[in-house]
Amino acid sequence: MASDTRDVVVDAAKFAVPRATVSAAGDQSAPGAAIDTQTIGQVTVQDPVMTARQVSVHYGAKKAIADVNIDIGRNSVIAFIGPSGCGKSTFLRCLNRMNDTIAAARVSGTITLDGKDIYDRSEDVVQLRARVGMVFQHPNPFPKSIFENIAYGPRIHGLAPTRADLDEIVQTSLRKAGLWDEVKDRLDQPGTGLSGGQQQRLCIARAIAVDPEVILMDEPCSALDPVATARVEDLIDELRQNYAIVIVTHNMQQAARVSQRTAYFHLGNVIEVGSTNQMFTNPRHKLTEDYITGRFG
Amino acid sequence: MNNTNNATPFETRGQRTQRLVAASLKRRYRAELRFRTYGIVAVTLGLLFVVVLFSTIISKGIGAFKQAYVTLDVTYSAADIAPDGKLAPADLAQGDYEAVVKAALRNRFSDVTERDEKRKLYGLLSNSADTILRDRVVKNPQLIGTTERVALLASDRVDLVVKGRISQNTPEADRTVSDLEFGWIQALLAEHRLKEQFNTGLFTHGDSREPEQAGILGALVGSMLTLLVTVCLSLPIGVAAAVYLEEFAVRNRYTDFIEVNINNLAAVPSIVFGLLGLAVFIQFFGLPRSAPIVGGLVLTLMTLPTIIIASRAALKAVPPAIRQAAFGMGASPVQMVTHHVLPLAMPGILTGAIIGMARALGESAPLLMIGMVAFIADVPRALSDSATVLPVQIYLWSSSSEQAFVERTSGAIIVLLIFLLLMNALAMILRNRFERRW
Numbered sequence A: 001m002a003s004d005t006r007d008v009v010v011d012a013a014k015f016a017v018p019r020a021t022v023s024a025a026g027d028q029s030a031p032g033a034a035i036d037t038q039t040i041g042q043v044t045v046q047d048p049v050m051t052a053r054q055v056s057v058h059y060g061a062k063k064a065i066a067d068v069n070i071d072i073g074r075n076s077v078i079a080f081i082g083p084s085g086c087g088k089s090t091f092l093r094c095l096n097r098m099n100d101t102i103a104a105a106r107v108s109g110t111i112t113l114d115g116k117d118i119y120d121r122s123e124d125v126v127q128l129r130a131r132v133g134m135v136f137q138h139p140n141p142f143p144k145s146i147f148e149n150i151a152y153g154p155r156i157h158g159l160a161p162t163r164a165d166l167d168e169i170v171q172t173s174l175r176k177a178g179l180w181d182e183v184k185d186r187l188d189q190p191g192t193g194l195s196g197g198q199q200q201r202l203c204i205a206r207a208i209a210v211d212p213e214v215i216l217m218d219e220p221c222s223a224l225d226p227v228a229t230a231r232v233e234d235l236i237d238e239l240r241q242n243y244a245i246v247i248v249t250h251n252m253q254q255a256a257r258v259s260q261r262t263a264y265f266h267l268g269n270v271i272e273v274g275s276t277n278q279m280f281t282n283p284r285h286k287l288t289e290d291y292i293t294g295r296f297g
Numbered sequence B: 001m002n003n004t005n006n007a008t009p010f011e012t013r014g015q016r017t018q019r020l021v022a023a024s025l026k027r028r029y030r031a032e033l034r035f036r037t038y039g040i041v042a043v044t045l046g047l048l049f050v051v052v053l054f055s056t057i058i059s060k061g062i063g064a065f066k067q068a069y070v071t072l073d074v075t076y077s078a079a080d081i082a083p084d085g086k087l088a089p090a091d092l093a094q095g096d097y098e099a100v101v102k103a104a105l106r107n108r109f110s111d112v113t114e115r116d117e118k119r120k121l122y123g124l125l126s127n128s129a130d131t132i133l134r135d136r137v138v139k140n141p142q143l144i145g146t147t148e149r150v151a152l153l154a155s156d157r158v159d160l161v162v163k164g165r166i167s168q169n170t171p172e173a174d175r176t177v178s179d180l181e182f183g184w185i186q187a188l189l190a191e192h193r194l195k196e197q198f199n200t201g202l203f204t205h206g207d208s209r210e211p212e213q214a215g216i217l218g219a220l221v222g223s224m225l226t227l228l229v230t231v232c233l234s235l236p237i238g239v240a241a242a243v244y245l246e247e248f249a250v251r252n253r254y255t256d257f258i259e260v261n262i263n264n265l266a267a268v269p270s271i272v273f274g275l276l277g278l279a280v281f282i283q284f285f286g287l288p289r290s291a292p293i294v295g296g297l298v299l300t301l302m303t304l305p306t307i308i309i310a311s312r313a314a315l316k317a318v319p320p321a322i323r324q325a326a327f328g329m330g331a332s333p334v335q336m337v338t339h340h341v342l343p344l345a346m347p348g349i350l351t352g353a354i355i356g357m358a359r360a361l362g363e364s365a366p367l368l369m370i371g372m373v374a375f376i377a378d379v380p381r382a383l384s385d386s387a388t389v390l391p392v393q394i395y396l397w398s399s400s401s402e403q404a405f406v407e408r409t410s411g412a413i414i415v416l417l418i419f420l421l422l423m424n425a426l427a428m429i430l431r432n433r434f435e436r437r438w
């Protein structure tokens, strides 16, 4: 029994201004009917590391996500699933303000990290990204040596005062990412010379080298083969001991395997949030059920 | 719906496809052959032009790297050099070395007695012979009273005869070298006293009115100083502008306007930049005329658009994933640029810069406008000294009436081409060496 999550169907209504929906409950997927955009399920958790309230993102005039409310729990994995273009990546990028780098993007609402608004003027985006790391869909190591890839973050954030500290950080990060044994003899060789799976683990090692609190992963296995995928999934499961992890995935089995909570996104709205177990065995929303069972998306 | 369509009893579907494709294939092959032929013809023509250009310039100019010298037994008579017996360097420099040279020539051709003929005889040597002897004596006063063999620079006409550019077969009235002089030259040649040597003077002298003494050092140094100014200004400014436009500037009407104007600037004829330089740098800011500093400023204006455009292309070629990775690690925009994007774009930027510099090195029109076209014998020592540059030197020599300058012109062109080829080779090496696959 997940005691750290509360069932908050009613709570969700507190954040979301209920909008008039023409559809009656039960036929949300009827053609032409507006979707009930109110999130159902367990939006909040006890002692969340991050919270998002009423988060909307516009790209120019186009609304990409609307009124997203969700909590990210400590030491657990939350999976974002949903059809293509529904705004999973967009929301993920809000969590470490990567949307700042997209000129057209406008973010509204509140997102907190340990209770502090990350979009506050006094918040420094550099500090935020040191605390909320990111792993991208395609492995993107720097075209530098393996060592330099890992050392880059600690170096720019001043986390390693001495060379010995830096060596230590590089080694532990690679160990945590399960890559140490494969690369310990060639730390000075380019990171781009590794295989795709190794590169992705290198990117994970790079992200954990600055010891973040949250790691965001946007489809981290979509470019990997099943063996490499399995390794990354094992890694995510281990990392859960120390980090909060948010993973976007199109792979239902993967979401089921690695995550404790799942959020279903649909056309810019979070339709349902809940424990992964419940979502996959007993989805409450028709859209969630259709998507999970493969009737949609 | 295509399954049954068009299959006649006489021809199966497969046969029909084969027939139609075969017909179209023939057409395609013909078109391809035609295209290949055009390509080969174009490339061959291009190569042919290059070969013709290079071979004419080399055959015309290779002689400029050799120069005729006359070896004479020179007697440093004390009566001419130090008539009053004072041996201080300042006194020695006052000596009558022309008399020494003349004596040496008379000594070799003792049968020449007539005044007119003597003058012709002295004309075999370049007028720099006495300064060469003076320098030797001032450096080593012990030479006074002794006789030594010295190779002295021959005059340009003798040089032309030795190189076969003046032939005795043409009627005497039509050539600048008389039969008498031909006789002397042949005599000297027979004794191996008249020889061609590598023309070091070409690389160690500035310009001169005497073709045999004229060198390209002044123009070469002028070119280097000018390019130094150009590099030091256009590379940092160009890269900074490109980085700002590519990585920081928000895309809006103003940046679009700037972009269009940079592209337009790249197409502005170079002479216009010369006029601008004349009006702004010389007339308004009062910088000296004919100076490498002004030349460099003008060429900076000319090269900037090239460097900006090349740098922006190089920056654009850096994959966005690298920027995302850097931002994701918490790098600031400046760190993202200086740590990751700029190093990756550097080979492309440098290639563009070198090509821009090569263009600047070969440029003459804008420099004519700011007065770098004067006759300047001294090698420039500072950015504000009067100077000229290689292409302008070529232009100056090519418009000279003396036959001996024709060869020098081509010789200078060869030197310029060598520098341009070296720069292009450097650009190519940089490109290949640092080319990255990501």
Ligand SMILES: Nc1ncnc2c1ncn2[C@@H]1O[C@H](COP(=O)(O)OP(=O)(O)OP(=O)(O)O)[C@@H](O)[C@H]1O
Pocket (backbone or CB within 6 Å): A059, A064, A082, A083, A084, A085, A086, A087, A088, A089, A090, A091, A102, A104
């Ligand atoms: N940089 C951008 N500029 C403009 N519109 C964008 C941009 N990025 C995303 N969008 C739009 O925002 C919406 C959400 O995109 P997003 O990338 O978040 O979807 P997603 O759920 O991650 O999809 P996928 O599963 O295919 O990755 C889409 O309609 C997309 O077209």
Ligand SMILES: [Mg+2]
Pocket (backbone or CB within 6 Å): A088, A089, A090, A218
């Ligand atoms: Mg996405």
